[in-house]
Amino acid sequence: MLERLLLPEKHAIAILLKDHDTVKELFDKFEKAKSGNEKEHIIQSALTELKIHAALEEEIFYPTVRAHVGSDLMNEADEEHHVARVLIAELDRGRHGDDHRFAKFTVLSESVRHHIKEEEDEMLPKAKDVKVDFKALGERMLQRKTELHERGVPPDAEHAMVAAAGGQADTPARAARRRRSPLGAKGARRQQSAKTLQRRRPKRNSR
Ligand SMILES: [Fe+2]
Numbered sequence: 001m002l003e004r005l006l007l008p009e010k011h012a013i014a015i016l017l018k019d020h021d022t023v024k025e026l027f028d029k030f031e032k033a034k035s036g037n038e039k040e041h042i043i044q045s046a047l048t049e050l051k052i053h054a055a056l057e058e059e060i061f062y063p064t065v066r067a068h069v070g071s072d073l074m075n076e077a078d079e080e081h082h083v084a085r086v087l088i089a090e091l092d093r094g095r096h097g098d099d100h101r102f103a104k105f106t107v108l109s110e111s112v113r114h115h116i117k118e119e120e121d122e123m124l125p126k127a128k129d130v131k132v133d134f135k136a137l138g139e140r141m142l143q144r145k146t147e148l149h150e151r152g153v154p155p156d157a158e159h160a161m162v163a164a165a166g167g168q169a170d171t172p173a174r175a176a177r178r179r180r181s182p183l184g185a186k187g188a189r190r191q192q193s194a195k196t197l198q199r200r201r202p203k204r205n206s207r
Pocket residue numbers: 054057077081115119
């Protein structure tokens with residue numbers, strides 16, 4: 001277990017733990033949110049937080065602790081990041097009003113909660129014994145975090161993969177739409193776009 005309260009604020013592990021708490025709070029808020037707009041707002045904040053957190057870990061923290069923590073745990077973490085990145089890329093490409101959007105975000109949040117638990121229960125307790133200046137590492141992470149907030153995150157392979165599939169890579173969602181709609185998949189997509197357009201169109205003043 002991690003003695004999180006004993007870590008100094010700029011310790012690299014304390015920074016990761018704080019990020020974890022931030023995204024878990026956003027997931028809790030999403031579950032409690034009543035309106036679609038509120039949920040969408042939370043999705044946007046969570047996606048930004050997750051992308052920046054993943055970049056900090058992949059660029060700085062994971063390479064520093066990988067050899068000490070061992071390839072079993074680290075490879076699993078890499079794969080969990082990959083799965084999360086695919087869902088994030090689909091959510092970035094998707095639109096407010098897509099019928100599977102909130103379900104997709106819920107699955108992302110469940111998967112990230114699982115990943116956070118593994119990091120906090122297994123990876124980080126091992127990583128804290130690495131012979132490295134964790135405060136200096138934390139400073140580097142905070143500096144990179146500021147850069148990522150200002151300039152945006154670098155493009156990833158998962159966004160390219162989802163873009164290459166032209167939004168057609170979600171087989172179960174497509175099949176469900178096809179089965180539901182008497183018009184078939186194309187018709188279901190057209191209906192979906194029409195609904196989204198309707199939602200976006202400003203309401204006319206009835207006076
Ligand atoms: Fe991670």
